[in-house]
Amino acid sequence: AQSVTQLDSHVSVSEGTPVLLRCNYSSSYSPSLFWYVQHPNKGLQLLLKYTSAATLVKGINGFEAEFKKSETSFHLTKPSAHMSDAAEYFCVVSDRNDYKLSFGAGTTVTVRA
Amino acid sequence: DAGVTQSPTHLIKTRGQQVTLRCSPISGHKSVSWYQQVLGQGPQFIFQYYEKEERGRGNFPDRFSARQFPNYSSELNVNALLLGDSALYLCASSGHLENTIYFGEGSWLTVV
Numbered sequence: 001a002q003s004v005t006q007l008d009s010h011v012s013v014s015e016g017t018p019v020l021l022r023c024n025y026s027s028s029y030s031p032s033l034f035w036y037v038q039h040p041n042k043g044l045q046l047l048l049k050y051t052s053a054a055t056l057v058k059g060i061n062g063f064e065a066e067f068k069k070s071e072t073s074f075h076l077t078k079p080s081a082h083m084s085d086a087a088e089y090f091c092v093v094s095d096r097n098d099y100k101l102s103f104g105a106g107t108t109v110t111v112r113a
Numbered sequence: 114d115a116g117v118t119q120s121p122t123h124l125i126k127t128r129g130q131q132v133t134l135r136c137s138p139i140s141g142h143k144s145v146s147w148y149q150q151v152l153g154q155g156p157q158f159i160f161q162y163y164e165k166e167e168r169g170r171g172n173f174p175d176r177f178s179a180r181q182f183p184n185y186s187s188e189l190n191v192n193a194l195l196l197g198d199s200a201l202y203l204c205a206s207s208g209h210l211e212n213t214i215y216f217g218e219g220s221w222l223t224v225v
Contacts, residue, residue, distance in 0.1 A: 036216075043203060044156070044216040090155055099144060099207055100169050101214060103155030 002027040002093045004074075006104035013081045014112045021076040021107050023091030033074045034092040034101070035065055044090070050074065061085070086111045115140070117217035119204050125223045126194050134189045134220045138206030144168075145187040146214065147179055150201040162187055191222075199224045 007022040025031060035047040048059025055067045065076045074091060091104040118137045126132050138145050144163040148156035158171040162181035181187045185206075191198055201219045 034213075043218040046213065046215070049213055099146065099161060099214060100158050100171075101146075101148075101156075101205075102158070106155050 002029075002031060002095055002102050004033075004091045004093045004102060004104040006089075006091050006107050008107050009105065010108045010110070012110045012112065015083055016080050019076075019078040019081045019085065019109065021089050021091075021109070023074045023076065023104060024072050025074055025091070025093045026072065027093055027095065029095050032094045033065075033067060034094075035059065035063070035074075035076050036090045036092055036103075038088045038090065038106075040087070047076070047089075081109075081111050083111050083113065085109060117204055117206050117215055119202075119217040119220050121220055122218065123221045123223075125225060128194055128196060128224055130194050130224075131190065131192045132194060132222060134191075134202050134204075134222070136187045136189070136204030136206075136217060138185050138187070138204075139208075139215055142206035142208050142215075143185050144207045145181055145185065146205045146207075147187070147189045148203040148205065148216075149173070150203060150219070151197075152200070156203055159189070194224045196224050198222065 004025045033050040036044040037047050038044050047063050048057045050057045050067045058064045063078050089107045092101045094101050120135045146161040147159040150156040159173050160179045161169040165181045176192045179189045203219045204217045205214045207214045
């Protein structure tokens with residue numbers, strides 16, 4: 001069975017400063033890993049995904065994540081936060097052969113002006 | 114192309130009633146999944162359907178059921194509603210050769 005742990009329930013940053021959202025995963029097989037973002041009262045939007053190609057994955061809106069198998073981590077970063085980045089972020093894992101997604105508890109990002 | 118569409122967007126039901134939620138996948142996608150997101154939590158997997166067959170079921174009671182139609186659209190039914198069923202219900206679709214899952218905007222269900 002696969003699972004993810006998001007290490008921070010809430011992250012607060014100033015506009016223009018870096019953002020780091022931490023995620024550790026557990027998977028019995030070669031995992032697929034994703035980051036999704038959810039703005040208030042909205043559905044889920046895919047930011048990026050890792051599926052065993054390059055370990056550094058670039059996504060939309062300047063986000064990127066690095067897959068580290070030795071650390072079982074998949075942390076999400078952005079060099080410079082924007083006010084529009086304020087949202088809930090979910091780290092997600094799935095078994096490569098199973099489209100079921102297992103979500104972390106989420107990290108709420110607030111951006112200070 | 115249209116994304117995953119869900120209806121209704123919001124609804125209020127009374128305890129004990131039944132509800133049906135509808136989902137249309139992205140054109141060409143044959144797999145549909147349902148997730149429940151309770152306020153303040155991450156989504157939880159309910160069902161996955163592929164080619165009209167149930168491929169997976171999460172840890173939900175038998176009050177929850179679903180089906181997929183020949184055009185790959187899907188319905189989620191919940192019987193004997195409880196207050197705890199109040200949540201955002203998300204539908205997602207994916208193609209056969211990719212494991213990226215695309216979500217709809219969801220249906221907000223409030224049980225009073």
